[in-house]
Amino acid sequence: METQNEQQKASIQSLEWRGDHLRILDQTFLPSRTVFSDLRDVGRVWDAIKKLRVRGAPAIGIAASYGFYMGLKDVADENFSSFWIEVQRIAEYLGSSRPTAVNLFWALDRIKNSIYAIKDKPIPEIKEHVLKIAKTIHDEDRRVCKQIGLNGQTLIGKKAKILTHCNTGSLATSEFGTALSMIYHAHIGGKNIHVWVDETRPLLQGARLTAWELTQAEIPMALITDSMAGFLMKQGKVDLIVVGTDRVAANGDMANKIGTYSLAVLAKAHNIPFYVAAPLSSMDMSISSGDEIPIEERDGKEIYEIGGSKIAPDRIPTYNPAFDVTPAELITAYITEKGIIKPDFATNLKALF
């Protein structure tokens, strides 16, 4: 199974179901140490999500699904009504681990609905069904990520120099990731690529996580500060840019990690393609434009404190938006599991749904 081996080498498994428990790659130790943790009950899963040992919206949804199964496994089998009370209690408990994570609630609701749909079956059978759904959620994400990578790698030249921002890889998903999946698949396909990794201040997901993933996969790369991207483009050292997204509006505007908008403007000024990898689940057709996407402002500590050391005067005022909005006209194409979507996005995104 050569292809399988190649893939193993190219992509880290951040989550793995091992018969009766979930093994996770604990992201709080990265990049200095690679620590896997075995989570054997729902409490440990709750804790892992809470403490960001698992992060990235798809990865959180998957972990919670397995946690749901482990929480239900030892509940008494007598009757459905007492079982159902436990189902609701566990869903609420897991939901409290990271209350803003959309994928978490989506996964919990999906499992609750499936349980209720077969409420007349024997309870042991229902329990096994929950594990099956958890595995399905995991598998579906794996397929979506892989397909985005396969679709997107066609846009990457044989010797492409690719710039990326934040972490959109295996650590945030089941496997391969979204934007990073394009890069993994170009590499697996034998292309001689080089990746520029934006460190991604303030939380340094590029430096801590993407640089680590690419190093593991032996994909040639170099770490830069966010402020260097423009100068690289000016020197002709960037052939294309690939990023992920948190939410796409119906007109093709999209929100992503702070710094993405600047990259898109710089890409346009240098005539460099700017691609956004986006599973259909991140497209929100109920929102007409990016103006309607609320921008979360986070604690200034993320800016003035790094790894426990203060880099600026005490009580300094800051402005710390976690995301920015990139307008549709700066985006060359969206890469989805259903194919590559080009402008006019308003029309072409609508056609997908």
Next chain:
Amino acid sequence: METQNEQQKASIQSLEWRGDHLRILDQTFLPSRTVFSDLRDVGRVWDAIKKLRVRGAPAIGIAASYGFYMGLKDVADENFSSFWIEVQRIAEYLGSSRPTAVNLFWALDRIKNSIYAIKDKPIPEIKEHVLKIAKTIHDEDRRVCKQIGLNGQTLIGKKAKILTHCNTGSLATSEFGTALSMIYHAHIGGKNIHVWVDETRPLLQGARLTAWELTQAEIPMALITDSMAGFLMKQGKVDLIVVGTDRVAANGDMANKIGTYSLAVLAKAHNIPFYVAAPLSSMDMSISSGDEIPIEERDGKEIYEIGGSKIAPDRIPTYNPAFDVTPAELITAYITEKGIIKPDFATNLKALF
């Protein structure tokens, strides 16, 4: 002397000659502690420059000048030829403290030439002359910085929101600085300004030094990561950008701290004026364009280590240019001690010299 008081409040003295010794504000303790050090001999001055206790090209030149005087003060007065040997020895010694600093050699050469020009005078008189030149170099820088500020503040509106990069203030010069001098003088003049301070990765001069200076002067400000500047512009939160420069070419291209080029492209895309504060001493008419300016690449440690903690995997490849080059067409105007220079720069810069 109300004006004097206002200025005292608005600008830190990073260097002060106190009759028989030099007092410096030790920048290695900033921003957590404000420590002044009294340097009473040439060895201490050498050490202060070497260890970046004094930094910024003009500030280094001034400190070295006073150090030169302190080094010569106790040299035997017998005859000029033995005195001259000491002059050369001390100049060489001070020059070894920071071999790439242009202002350092410029100051040392100026003093050496002045000594030689009066070699027939009594040696005690020559020594006093050296102190006088050191004070002149200090005063000249003060006048240049102040005049840049006075000239430049006319470009700043009454409620301007100004974005700046790196540290171009009192800490890098005798007083007020260059780009920051425009900001200080707008504030002293009663304008109700707000300053966005780019943290300026990798070495964080914005977060560590500019944020500290503006806090001391009670000028309203907020610290941001470099990646946030574009999104601020998009939201209409930036009225103008002011930066300094390390070297201006005859055609108006210029080199400055990495990240400056990206800001200039973003400014153009958002129709925001992009001003460069530049003493005439930073203009190099021997260089026809920015392509001829060599770009120093520095150690990757500056990127993957912050305040002693590692933010990326070990032995990660990096790219770390310390400067970038901004082409003339992205620059709205140069602010000099001789006035505001607008395009066509090739013609108008030449006319200055």
